[in-house]
Amino acid sequence: MPEIIEQSKQVPFGNCPVPQQNKNQQSNFGLYSHIRGTNVSYGNVSNLTPAVKIFVEESVALCQPDQVHICDGSDIENKILLKLMLDDGTIIPLPKYENCWLARTNPADVARVEARTFICTEQKNESVPTPMEGVKGTLGNWISPSSFDQAIQERFPGCMKGRTMYIVPFSMGPLGSPLSKIGIEVTDSPYVVASMRIMARMGAPVLEQLKKQEEFVRALHSVGKPSNGVIEHSSWPCDPERTIILHKPAENLIVSYGSGYGGNSLLGKKCFALRIGSTIAKREGWLAEHMLILGITDPKGEKKYITAAFPSACGKTNLAMLNPSLAGYKVECVGDDIAWMKFDSEGVLRAINPENGFFGVAPGTSVETNPIAMATIFKNTIFTNVAYTSDGGVYWEGMESSLAPGVQITDWQGKPWTKDSGEPAAHPNSRFCTPAGQCPIIDTHWENPQGVPISAILFGGRRPEGVPLVYESRSWAHGVFVGAAMRSESTAAAEHKGKVIMHDPFAMRPFFGYNFGHYVQHWLSMENRGNVPKIFHVNWFRKGSNGKFIWPGYGENSRVLEWILRRCSGEQCYADSAIGRIPAEGDLNLESMKVNIDYKELFSLPKEFWLEEVSEIRNYFESQVGSDLPEDIYNELNQLKEHIAKI
Ligand code: GTP
Ligand code: SPV
Ligand code: MN
Numbered sequence: 001m002p003e004i005i006e007q008s009k010q011v012p013f014g015n016c017p018v019p020q021q022n023k024n025q026q027s028n029f030g031l032y033s034h035i036r037g038t039n040v041s042y043g044n045v046s047n048l049t050p051a052v053k054i055f056v057e058e059s060v061a062l063c064q065p066d067q068v069h070i071c072d073g074s075d076i077e078n079k080i081l082l083k084l085m086l087d088d089g090t091i092i093p094l095p096k097y098e099n100c101w102l103a104r105t106n107p108a109d110v111a112r113v114e115a116r117t118f119i120c121t122e123q124k125n126e127s128v129p130t131p132m133e134g135v136k137g138t139l140g141n142w143i144s145p146s147s148f149d150q151a152i153q154e155r156f157p158g159c160m161k162g163r164t165m166y167i168v169p170f171s172m173g174p175l176g177s178p179l180s181k182i183g184i185e186v187t188d189s190p191y192v193v194a195s196m197r198i199m200a201r202m203g204a205p206v207l208e209q210l211k212k213q214e215e216f217v218r219a220l221h222s223v224g225k226p227s228n229g230v231i232e233h234s235s236w237p238c239d240p241e242r243t244i245i246l247h248k249p250a251e252n253l254i255v256s257y258g259s260g261y262g263g264n265s266l267l268g269k270k271c272f273a274l275r276i277g278s279t280i281a282k283r284e285g286w287l288a289e290h291m292l293i294l295g296i297t298d299p300k301g302e303k304k305y306i307t308a309a310f311p312s313a314c315g316k317t318n319l320a321m322l323n324p325s326l327a328g329y330k331v332e333c334v335g336d337d338i339a340w341m342k343f344d345s346e347g348v349l350r351a352i353n354p355e356n357g358f359f360g361v362a363p364g365t366s367v368e369t370n371p372i373a374m375a376t377i378f379k380n381t382i383f384t385n386v387a388y389t390s391d392g393g394v395y396w397e398g399m400e401s402s403l404a405p406g407v408q409i410t411d412w413q414g415k416p417w418t419k420d421s422g423e424p425a426a427h428p429n430s431r432f433c434t435p436a437g438q439c440p441i442i443d444t445h446w447e448n449p450q451g452v453p454i455s456a457i458l459f460g461g462r463r464p465e466g467v468p469l470v471y472e473s474r475s476w477a478h479g480v481f482v483g484a485a486m487r488s489e490s491t492a493a494a495e496h497k498g499k500v501i502m503h504d505p506f507a508m509r510p511f512f513g514y515n516f517g518h519y520v521q522h523w524l525s526m527e528n529r530g531n532v533p534k535i536f537h538v539n540w541f542r543k544g545s546n547g548k549f550i551w552p553g554y555g556e557n558s559r560v561l562e563w564i565l566r567r568c569s570g571e572q573c574y575a576d577s578a579i580g581r582i583p584a585e586g587d588l589n590l591e592s593m594k595v596n597i598d599y600k601e602l603f604s605l606p607k608e609f610w611l612e613e614v615s616e617i618r619n620y621f622e623s624q625v626g627s628d629l630p631e632d633i634y635n636e637l638n639q640l641k642e643h644i645a646k647i
Helices: 002-009 050-063 075-088 145-155 190-199 204-210 268-284 316-320 371-376 476-484 516-528 554-568 599-603 607-628 631-645
Strands: 038-042 067-070 091-093 101-103 117-120 164-172 181-187 217-222 244-248 253-257 287-289 292-297 303-309 330-335 339-343 349-352 357-361 382-384 387-389 431-435 452-460 470-472 487-489 501-503 534-538
Touching: 050 164, 050 181, 050 217, 075 091, 075 101, 075 190, 117 145, 145 244, 145 253, 164 190, 164 204, 164 268, 181 190, 181 204, 181 268, 190 268, 190 357, 190 382, 190 431, 217 268, 244 268, 253 268, 268 287, 268 339, 268 516, 287 516, 292 316, 292 452, 292 554, 303 316, 303 554, 316 330, 316 357, 330 349, 357 371, 452 476, 452 554, 470 554, 476 516, 476 534, 476 631, 516 607, 516 631, 534 554, 607 631
Parallel strands: 038 067, 067 164, 101 382, 117 244, 181 217, 217 253, 303 452, 452 534
Antiparallel strands: 091 101, 164 181, 244 253, 287 339, 292 303, 292 330, 339 349, 349 452, 357 431, 382 431, 470 534, 487 501
C-alpha cells in the first residue's frame, strides 16, 4: 500500500496540462470509456489498478494521444495490430513461412544508442564511478533529476498527437514467480506492442496479477516526432536526432524517446531487466546479468546448468542453443540474453530467464552454425532489417546454403541486391524476434518459478589475440576480477564503429544501473550469501597467424563445456598457468575433430601481450573507477602481474 501512495504523490512528468476527466469510465469494451477525456478504443479501464491508472493518466496528459488501447495480449488484438502495421507499411508479409513478418526501420534507427542512455540519481556517484581528472567516463552516463525532467519536457508534450497510446502490461519472468517482476510499458508503436507480446508475458493476466502484487516498473516510450515536423520514413516514425533513453532507479521509472529499435524500445529487456533490474537486485541481494542460461546433460545422464556473459553479438544465443559435436551430450536452452540469479534458502544460486522470446542477431545464423535457431524462427516471428527473397522469405549473410535457386534478393533497405552490391544484404544488427517456447531444445524447467540451479558462470568476449580458449579462475574474488577485466571487439549491436577492443566488464558496460565499482562490491559479497559457482573465461574468437579463427566454435564449443563440467565435478584435469587454470594438453577432448587444432597456439600466453594487458587493465581501473573499485580487485590485478612476470 505505501508503494501506491508514494507513486500517486510523485509528479514524474512535471506540470503538464490535464484535460477534464470524462465521467463515463467503466464501460465493458472500450468504446464509451475515457481516460482524462481521451477515448479508450480497446480494453477496459476498470481492469487497471489505481496505481496503473495514475501512470496512464499522467502519460495521456503528457503525450496527448488521440486514443488509448489497453492491451490484453489476445490473438484478436495481435491480428488488429498486424493489419494496422501492414496498412502503414511498417511490416510486409513473409508468405514462405507461417505468421512471419519483416519490418524495415528508418536506416538511422538500427541499434542501441549507448551515448544517449542515462541513469538519473541525486548524486552522480550513485550512477557512475568518478573517473580521474580530465578523463571522460565510459561506464555509463548520469543525468541530474532536473535535466531528466527537462529532457522529458523538451520531447514528450503532445508527441502522440494523431497516434494511439498502447498500455502494455508485462511480466519479466514467469507470471507469479517469486523471482519475477511486473512492468507497464506505455508506447505509441504497434511494432513495440507486437514485439513485447513475444519477448515478455504480456496482457490481461498481468493486470490480474497486479491486483495481488502492487509494485511495478513504469516504462514510457514514444517513437517521437522530429522537431521540424518532418517524418522521413512514414512506415517507421522516429526522431534519431533527439533519441534519449532515461532511467530513474529510485522510482522504478524508464522513459525512452525517439527510437523504435530493440533495446531502445522493448523496455522490458535492457532497460528493465538489466539497468533497473541491477539496482533492484543490489537492494534485494541478487544479480541481474547479461547472461544466457543453458542446461547440459553428459553421457551418464547428469545434468548441470551454467550461465554465460558475453557482450552483445558475441555468441550468447549461439551457445544457449548449442548443438554439441561431442557424442552423448545434450544442451537445453533456458534463456539467451538475460539471467536473474538469487540464492535460495539452501544457499543454491538459482536463475530464471526473465524473457519470453529471443531477439537474436540474424546474420551468421544458419543450418551449419545454429540449426536449433533455424528450427525456431520460421513461424510467429518478426524479422527486422533482414533481406527479403522473391519467394517470400528472408535472407542474410551466412544463409547462402538455404537460398533457393533463381530467387531475387531485396536488401534491408528495400533495394535490389546481388553478391556484387558491395554491401551486406541484411543489416549487421538485423534481428529475429521469436517466441522462446518454440525452440525445439527449450528446457523443461525454463519456466520453473524457482529457477534452475547454477554450477558455473562463464565470461567471454571477442579476443583475436593472446587470450586462450578457456581458463578457470582460482577463487570467487579472482573470478570477479576476470569479469571486471573483460574486454571485447566492438560489434554492430550499438553505435560504435570499427573493430576496436573495448573494455566491457561483465558484458554489462552498456547496462549497469548503478556505479560499476559498487556493482563489483556487490558481486564480491555474493560469496557470503551462498555457495558460489566456479567462474571461467572463454574465447571462441582467437585468430591464428593466418588471420583465421583457430577454434571452429559453435557445436565444437561443447568440448569446452565438457571440460568445465568435469572441473565442476572436481576432476583434477587442469594445469596452473599465470592467468588461471587451463586444460593441459590431453585434458580437453579433441577426439574426432574435423579440423586440426594447434593446441599450443590456442593456449599460449605471450608474455608481452599479457604485460600489456595488465597495464591496460590497471590504466582502465585507475582512470575509470579509481577508489570506487574494491581493494580486492586491485589485489587480484597485482597477483596477476606477479604471475605474468614469471612466464
Ligand atoms: P546479443 O543478442 O546482441 O546480446 O548477441 P549474442 O551474444 O546472443 O550473440 P549471437 O549468439 O547472436 O552471435 C553473434 C554473432 O557471433 C553471430 O554472427 C554468430 O554467428 C557469431 N558466433 C557465435 N558463436 C560463435 C562461435 O563459437 N564462433 C564464431 N566464430 N562465431 C560465433
Ligand atoms: C544486445 O545488444 O545485447 C541485444 C540486442 O541483446 S538489444 O535488445 O537491442 O539490446
Ligand atoms: Mn544482449
